[in-house]
Amino acid sequence: MTRVLTAAIATVAALALAGGTALATPTDPAPPASSATTVSAVTDRLAAQVAAALADRGLRDRAASAAASAPVDLLAFTADTALAEATRTANQSVLAAKGLPPNSGSLLRLRVATDTMRIGLSRGEVPLVAAAPTDDDATSVTAYDPRGGRLTLDPATPPKRPVLVVEVDVAKALPLGLDLMRKTLSARGLTAPRPLTTTRSSGGYWATKVNAIRLSDDAEPWVKGSAEIYSVVGGFGLDGKATVTIVQMPYLDNDGTTYYPNQLLAHFSAYKYNLADVVMMEDDGDTNYQQLAQAIITALLTIADAGTYIPLVNAILSAIPASWWTDDPDYVDSWYTLSTSTTGHLNGARGNGWMDVTPYWVSEL
Incomplete structure (x- = not known):
């Protein structure tokens, strides 16, 4: 995707590091490579x-x-x-x-x-x-x-x-890297399970479902393959701690194409506030997941619940030095303050894409 300000890339990349269901179980992470071995x-x-x-x-x-x-x-x-x-x-x-x-x-x-x-x-x-x-x-x-x-x-x-x-093969590397980051963050208590009192008391919870989605421009060189897209959904857990969940979107291969995934994006079952942010990103293949995880640990630990909703992208932006980031990951677009009642056509803040969403009730079994 086309580059944006380094600070914006830092914001999004920092968000992408936590939450979600564990995938494979890598062990004994390799030490960070030297800058010469890219x-x-x-x-x-x-x-x-x-x-x-x-x-x-x-x-x-x-x-x-x-x-x-x-x-x-x-x-x-x-x-x-x-x-x-x-x-x-x-x-x-x-x-x-x-x-x-x-x-x-x-x-x-x-x-x-x-x-x-x-x-x-x-x-x-x-x-x-x-x-x-x-x-x-x-x-x-x-x-x-x-x-x-x-x-x-x-x-x-x-x-x-x-x-x-x-x-x-980023399609192979990305799940491994995201799982490694989740485990690293979980060890610091940043992705611990949140109490699902909302689900237990009401028999289900509200989520945001993506009916259709389209990206305008990826500006990729011909030598590169399809984009590897994922979205990061952030909010505050019931315990007041920042929490983020990664939602992979493997179908989003090409710009100028409308996709109809019917995919659940934001889950409000364990949020303190009725709001969440969504940031869409692309992994270009050069991301060091271990270093990224260590950086986000510092960032998330600085975020405190102030009694009103604070967009996580802004908080993380102020916590991560822009000089730490190089080319990856890529910032695609972002959507702010989704709620349980958000519906219809939503243009991205960057103007690089849109989503058509609707509230979706997830019933308890």
């Missing part, structure tokens, strides 16, 4: 190595055939090749750079950059190999030629020659 650096180096290996016609044909139908798991694909050790090392470096446990599995994949490039692959054209940039504002894309050398490509206009992209 995801971008690792994937760019691996892209050059993959390109060199594809000088072999047999391996190149295998890669083209495999990637033509779906993204290829690089660890599995290179297991019986000379690239095996380089790919394993790169995968471990990516896990470390993202603050994920070393036993989290394979996160690297190989993908055809655009659908139209599949035609060239099917004709046997020699593809270039590039790493997906983590910065939407990248002014160039470096690609490697299996026949030697490297080229600089325009991120706004795809080349006629096919390009294979080395990238992080």
Whole structure:
């Protein structure tokens, strides 16, 4: 998504760190990677190595055939090749750079950059190999030629020659990272279960359901894949502590497309106030979840219930130094002060999207 002020990105990224149902159970988080070992650096180096290996016609044909139908798991694909050790090392470096446990599995994949490039692959054209940039504002894309050398490509206009992209599978990484952050925050008492007295006394609770949703512009370079979108819903629990819940929206792949998910977004069963904020974000693949969790711990512990509703985005913005953030995560849009009676068409505060919502009564079983 198009960048906004660094402070706005800090606000949203900080919100994205807590709440929700636990997913996988990673253990022994990897230590934070040094600044020199970024995801971008690792994937760019691996892209050059993959390109060199594809000088072999047999391996190149295998890669083209495999990637033509779906993204290829690089660890599995290179297991019986000379690239095996380089790919394993790169995968471990990516896990470390993202603050994920070393036993989290394979996160690297190989993908055809655009659908139209599949035609060239099917004709046997020699593809270039590039790493997906983590910065939407990248002014160039470096690609490697299996026949030697490297080229600089325009991120706004795809080349006629096919390009294979080395990238992080964010759809795999995001649930692992969010689960790690939830566990880290829970250990500090920031995501402890809230007493559901409202549900017990009334036989259910009100939620906000998204009937339809649309984003206006993602401004993504051609070399990048579909967006990985999730929303963060924040409010104050019955105990007066700030609480946030992450709602993944895996269907939101493209801008300019209206989706009809009928998805529950805000749950008011354990809120002290009849209000909640929603912030939508995209993960570009470079997020260090462990560092993010440590930052949010400090931020959430500074938020106190003042007796009236305070938008969490503003409180977190004042607690997190803007200089801590780099390119990720991306701020998409935000919606303030949803309540149990909110209904109809809601434009985002940033004007980059809209939602059509309605109250929804969740009955107790």
